[in-house]
Amino acid sequence: MTVTFRGGNEHVRALVGRLRRIRARRAADALLLGVPSARRARRAGERSLRAVTSLRIELEAVNLRESSTRVSEAGGDEEIARLARAVNRTLERLSEADDRAEHACKKQRQFAADASHELRTPIAALRMRLEEAQLHPDETDLDDLLGYMLRDLDRVQDIVADLLFLTRLGAVPRTVERVNLTELVRAQAARQVDGHHVYLRLDPGVIVDGDPDQIRQMLGNLLDNARRHAARAVRIVLCRVGDGAELTVADDGEGIPLADRERIFHRFVRLDAARSRDRGGAGLGLAVARAIASAHHGTLHVEESPCGGACFVLRMPLSPGRRT
Known part of the structure; x- marks a missing residue:
């Protein structure tokens, strides 16, 4: 069976024309609505471009040392503000690194x-x-x-x-071994502290980890310093304190003033009482001793001596297998 629409072509053409008019109106409305958005987007882009240009100029001035080591930071959480803050953090780190390098030089x-x-x-x-x-x-x-x-x-x-x-020291890898600190102190004391009364009290079996040659040199420097400045006696005590070994080397000499107790570990420093090159060394022995102590995760400082002179206190961690 065949169905025929009368005037079908006219109806189709009318419908198509209506659809075209609707589409045209919608396109015009969209264009009218998009113009303000486009303007806002353009203004935002121009602001961002100005901010980036300003940031570039300030960075160039920093590189040329024409201003402070910071750039202007805008408020808010926009990407440009976050970039400026990140730049300032980087500049601060660079400034700190430059200061450290200058200090080292x-x-x-x-x-x-x-x-x-x-x-x-x-x-x-x-x-x-x-x-x-x-x-x-x-x-x-x-x-x-x-x-x-x-x-x-x-x-x-x-x-x-x-x-x-x-x-x-620190640049060349150390030979790390288990070192019997008790026996090392006993041997160094017998060899170096001559001509004085020596009081020796050593806990048995005090074991540390480290380079035996460096530890021997550190002990030798401390004992030689005590020998040179002692009047009559040197007191050497080694004991366990918690998880560490504590060695004290005290003499009955003139002692070290409180203000000089850190300075004596600087290189080439001699106190007035030890300036004679016939008695003293080059002023490097204590600097070397502290450097070795630090390389072995230890500390070395000066305290009051029970003998009336100077008392050097060395602390080092015990070997893990000997901690009690």
């Missing part, structure tokens, strides 16, 4: 100047003696000259060895 320059000054003294003494022997060969006692020269060379050698040790 100053310390290095001071260290080089101190080392040069310290080495100049024995070298000048060597030169003076050689020139005097050259001018007066008939009046020169060769044995005395060689003895003086060897002592001066020993001093130069000790200074250079300590300087090399300080520069390498």
Whole structure:
């Protein structure tokens, strides 16, 4: 069966025309509504571009050291504000790193100047003696000259060895072993503290982890310092304190003023009571001892001595297997 619509073409054309008019009105309405949005978007984009341009200019000024080490921060939580805050945090870290680098450079320059000054003294003494022997060969006692020269060379050698040790400590991996601190202290005391009354009290089997050569050098520096400044007696005590070992080396000498008890661990420092190069060293022994203690996760400082002089206190962690 066939169904025929009368006037079908006319109805279709009318419907299509109506749809086109509706679509055109909607497009016009959308265009009218989109113009303010487009304007707002454009203004927002221009503000963001100005903010980025301002941030770039301020960063260029910071790089050229034409302003402070910060850029302007806008309020709010927009992306530009977060970027400015992130830039300021980065600039603060860079400034702190620059300050640390400058401080390290100053310390290095001071260290080089101190080392040069310290080495100049024995070298000048060597030169003076050689020139005097050259001018007066008939009046020169060769044995005395060689003895003086060897002592001066020993001093130069000790200074250079300590300087090399300080520069390498921490940069070269240490040999870590279980070290019997009790036996090491006993051996060093017997070898180095001569000519004085020695009071020795050592807990048995005090074991620490570390480099035995470095620990031996640290103990030698502490005992040599006590020997040189003691009047009659040196008191050495080693005991366990909690999870650590505590060694005290005390003497009955002149002692160390409270204001100088930290300064004596600086390199090339001698107190007035120990300025004589005949009695003292280069002023590096205590600096080396503290550096070794720190490398072994320990501490070294000065306290009041029960003998009336100075008391050096070394603390190191016990070996994990020997903690009780």
